[in-house]
Amino acid sequence: MLNRILFWMSLLCFLLTPLSIAAMESDGVEMAVDLTKVGEQAKQQKVPIMMFFAAVDCGYCERLEADYLHAMANSAKYKKRVIIRKVVIDGYDNLRDFTGKVISSADIANDYNIDLTPTLVMVNHAGTSIGRNIVGYTKSGFFGASLDNAIDSAAKKLR
Numbered sequence: 001m002l003n004r005i006l007f008w009m010s011l012l013c014f015l016l017t018p019l020s021i022a023a024m025e026s027d028g029v030e031m032a033v034d035l036t037k038v039g040e041q042a043k044q045q046k047v048p049i050m051m052f053f054a055a056v057d058c059g060y061c062e063r064l065e066a067d068y069l070h071a072m073a074n075s076a077k078y079k080k081r082v083i084i085r086k087v088v089i090d091g092y093d094n095l096r097d098f099t100g101k102v103i104s105s106a107d108i109a110n111d112y113n114i115d116l117t118p119t120l121v122m123v124n125h126a127g128t129s130i131g132r133n134i135v136g137y138t139k140s141g142f143f144g145a146s147l148d149n150a151i152d153s154a155a156k157k158l159r
Helices: 002-027 035-045 059-073 105-111 143-158
Strands: 049-054 083-088 094-096 102-104 119-123
Touching: 035 049, 035 083, 035 094, 049 059, 049 143, 059 083, 059 143, 083 105, 094 105, 102 105, 119 143
Parallel strands: 049 083
Antiparallel strands: 049 119, 094 102
16 A cells, blocks of 8 residues: 555656646756757747746856846836747756757857856857857946846847
8 A cells, every 4th residue: 555655646747747846947048959040039039039048056056047037038118129048068968059959068068168157248140149148247336237238238239
């Protein structure tokens, strides 16, 4: 009897775990999965794409996402100004790049010469860098202004 209960509890946990993970990710910065679709969306909206390169055990990445990027990704104001996508460079996920090719997250990090995390890269709809990378994170009062300036500067280059 105890074995049956443990079996059903284990099965229930196994089945619910993907739903929990999906719920957590959908509330924060969306993971980069298909950058061709993101590029099409950015082209239609005439907005830049902010690529957020992070690492699994990067405390600074977690703080940056919690302090700024999470709110920006869920803000109607910012959704009209920029598309934000996250790439975990030491993850094992594959994604579709801006040309439609399926590559690893490590490969796309190499394409953008990402050596440190967190790094924010502003790109156009085709994936071409259109701004200066923001490397690292300090919880200074000026970081939010730096993000806004980077978004505005990238948007101007699209015109």
